[in-house]
Amino acid sequence: MTAKILLAQPLVDKIKNELRLRCEGLKSQGTTPSMCVVLVGENPASLTYIKNKKKICEEVGAHFQLLHLPAETSEQDFLEHLSRLNSDSKIHGIIIQLPVTDKLKKLDIPNLVAPSKDIDGFHTANTKAIYYGTTDLNLLLPCTPKGVIHLLQFYGIDVKGKHIVVLGRSLIVGKPLAMLLSNLDATVTLAHSKTKNLEEITRTADILISAIGIPHFIKTSALNSAKHTVVIDVGINSLNGKVTGDVDPDVIEVASAISPVPGGVGPMTVISLIQNLMCAAENQLKGKK
Numbered sequence: 001m002t003a004k005i006l007l008a009q010p011l012v013d014k015i016k017n018e019l020r021l022r023c024e025g026l027k028s029q030g031t032t033p034s035m036c037v038v039l040v041g042e043n044p045a046s047l048t049y050i051k052n053k054k055k056i057c058e059e060v061g062a063h064f065q066l067l068h069l070p071a072e073t074s075e076q077d078f079l080e081h082l083s084r085l086n087s088d089s090k091i092h093g094i095i096i097q098l099p100v101t102d103k104l105k106k107l108d109i110p111n112l113v114a115p116s117k118d119i120d121g122f123h124t125a126n127t128k129a130i131y132y133g134t135t136d137l138n139l140l141l142p143c144t145p146k147g148v149i150h151l152l153q154f155y156g157i158d159v160k161g162k163h164i165v166v167l168g169r170s171l172i173v174g175k176p177l178a179m180l181l182s183n184l185d186a187t188v189t190l191a192h193s194k195t196k197n198l199e200e201i202t203r204t205a206d207i208l209i210s211a212i213g214i215p216h217f218i219k220t221s222a223l224n225s226a227k228h229t230v231v232i233d234v235g236i237n238s239l240n241g242k243v244t245g246d247v248d249p250d251v252i253e254v255a256s257a258i259s260p261v262p263g264g265v266g267p268m269t270v271i272s273l274i275q276n277l278m279c280a281a282e283n284q285l286k287g288k289k
């Protein structure tokens, strides 16, 4: 058996069309949805991510701007820039591109963007909804978890009552994703780099989601072929100059479905960000009326 490939493209095209219409609707009411990415220093991976965000943002008709600050930017200057962006009514969504420089590491980065403009969904005022049990994907939720759940739903993969093993406990992916899936009635195991007997656990998964950040970490031995496991690969790693997921290519022979890298979760993350931008702009317009 060869796994079904869960390509993001058909869903991304569908969401893009919806976003174009929402963007036109906002423009007809005098609001051009606008996002600003704040980048400090010159991280090559960040520059690539930002290029993707800009492309999709402009494709749906929204406005994109980059505030590129020098690596030596002080805490005070950084906070002043954010304060200005937070109070600029022409900007509806703000992202602080991670990782930030060492100089800024002590700041409480997730809580520096105003909650209403927090299109990364990192502010505690927004993540609280997840902790409280929300299943509403139209809120400002972290983009990768939101994108993964939309991808599962698009391919008709029900999570209710399923055993889902999430590998990786980051604040951006693993933790919020595990909680959202639990809100959607999945039985979730949140495993990580210190988990003992990991493969014993992953072999009991109906759905295995890897966000561990190690190329080809998930081997065929991590799956039980009788379980027809769905594998979602969140990894974006570099291996011999190529973008590579967490999942070994041989897993395609054992899984029932698998999200590819590139072309799976990555594009879902970017489109979720633009969905968050549209929500933020709509909410801000409603707030004005």
Ligand code: GUN
Pocket (backbone or CB within 6 Å): 049, 095, 096, 097, 098, 099, 120, 143, 172
């Ligand atoms: N760097 C890598 N992924 C992300 C993300 O989702 N948001 C931000 N702000 N920076 C990132």
